[in-house]
Amino acid sequence: TYVIAEPCVDVLDRACVEECPVDCIYEGGRMLYIHPDECVDCGACEPVCPVEAIFYEDDVPAEWADYTRANVDFFDDLGSPGGASKTGKVAKDDPMVAALPPMGE
């Protein structure tokens, strides 16, 4: 799977959403999260993010390693909705993300 990391927080550019062929990039309160089971590893999202927030799971920088977990845990109560557009914005974030000071520009 691919993982969205800290640079997305408070930026939420959403260019990645347009590229994903399986609509598996879900919007939370302060960032977006990739569904680890719905992502088919096509990689189309990674180069379009203007803040380089997206990484293949094996390439997540060590400082952001906990975002791999956060992209998984986000779906603990959502399960596998099978589509981000029909799900819409989910009004929550991983606790690690929710605790961050204001980020981005």
Ligand code: F3S
């Ligand atoms: Fe976030 Fe980049 Fe997508 S800022 S919403 S991961 S294009």
Ligand code: F3S
């Ligand atoms: Fe979609 Fe990116 Fe995975 S475009 S299928 S989330 S690699």
